[in-house]
Amino acid sequence: MRVVAMAMLAASLAACTSERLPGGVVGDPVRGKIALTQYACQSCHLIPGVPGSKVYVGRPLSEMGQRKVLAGAVPNDQAGLMRWIRDPQSIDPHTAMPNLGVTERDARDMSAYLLSH
Amino acid sequence: MPTNRQRLIIKTAVLTLMAAGAIAGAAGLAVLYGGWYNIGATAQHYAFIYTVLEEGMKQSVRNHADDIKAPRLGDPAQLQLGARVYRDKCLQCHGGPGVAQSTIGMSMQPIPGPLVDATQRWEPNELYWVTKHGIKMSGMPAWEYHLSEEELWAVTAFVTVLPSMDTRSFKAAVAPGEAP
Numbered sequence: 508m509r510v511v512a513m514a515m516l517a518a519s520l521a522a523c524t525s526e527r528l529p530g531g532v533v534g535d536p537v538r539g540k541i542a543l544t545q546y547a548c549q550s551c552h553l554i555p556g557v558p559g560s561k562v563y564v565g566r567p568l569s570e571m572g573q574r575k576v577l578a579g580a581v582p583n584d585q586a587g588l589m590r591w592i593r594d595p596q597s598i599d600p601h602t603a604m605p606n607l608g609v610t611e612r613d614a615r616d617m618s619a620y621l622l623s624h
Numbered sequence: 625m626p627t628n629r630q631r632l633i634i635k636t637a638v639l640t641l642m643a644a645g646a647i648a649g650a651a652g653l654a655v656l657y658g659g660w661y662n663i664g665a666t667a668q669h670y671a672f673i674y675t676v677l678e679e680g681m682k683q684s685v686r687n688h689a690d691d692i693k694a695p696r697l698g699d700p701a702q703l704q705l706g707a708r709v710y711r712d713k714c715l716q717c718h719g720g721p722g723v724a725q726s727t728i729g730m731s732m733q734p735i736p737g738p739l740v741d742a743t744q745r746w747e748p749n750e751l752y753w754v755t756k757h758g759i760k761m762s763g764m765p766a767w768e769y770h771l772s773e774e775e776l777w778a779v780t781a782f783v784t785v786l787p788s789m790d791t792r793s794f795k796a797a798v799a800p801g802e803a804p
Contacts, residue, residue: 547729603722603791
């Protein structure tokens with residue numbers, strides 16, 4: 508009995524410490540979380556796990572993994588999310604979200620973090 | 625006259641407080657001189673520290689701006705001047721609708737907020753006070769000695785109309801042109 512409880516505890520701890528990525532998603536979510544703060548994403552968006560002001564200039568980025576579509580236009584898979592992060596005007600020419608010059612690697616890691624939270 | 629028992633209680637209490645104070649002081653010095661605290665801006669604040677600092681900032685601004693009365697804001701010439709000041713002094717850190725801040729403003733901590741929602745948080749007299757005096761330890765500079773009174777109110781006026789601007793009208797307003 509005790510062994511089973513210990514095993515379950517160990518398993519749940521492992522689930523907490525190692526970021527598990529959803530199927531098909533690549534990149535480094537730990538690095539991605541820092542990258543999000545280095546491109547000022549939290550200045551306009553509420554981001555799970557990132558401290559900041561209560562801002563609603565951009566939509567909150569919680570539960571991004573559950574969304575099906577981005578900006579009503581492209582499928583919310585990693586490729587679509589990376590494209591939105593790097594060049595939002597290519598998807599919605601009128602969006603107020605600026606192009607922040609995000610590199611491909613940073614966008615991949617950011618999307619890995621967002622899609623696993 | 626206190627009894628021996630009362631004397632013992634007082635002595636124990638005083639010595640305990642002194643010991644606790646000494647330990648707390650030693651722990652504080654160890655943290656201060658140990659350099660363990662990560663001062664780097666890639667490491668985020670703990671959420672409660674951010675919240676407390678932000679609340680303190682808000683209340684301080686409210687209190688200090690209380691006596692300032694905003695003049696009538698928003699005539700076209702004033703907004704034009706305000707747009708030029710915004711372009712030259714604010715845009716690089718705060719960005720604007722559809723316009724990114726420069727990399728200087730992207731990775732600061734605390735992050736300079738977007739100003740398109742500033743009127744939801746601040747009254748015009750408070751925006752003027754923050755612009756004029758800056759915010760300690762936040763990277764927000766004081767503009768009192770670098771902008772005229774007219775320019776300070778003009779940029780305040782421009783910030784109050786930001787929510788009504790879309791990407792195109794904002795870009796037109798801050799297009800390169802004459803310096804203020």
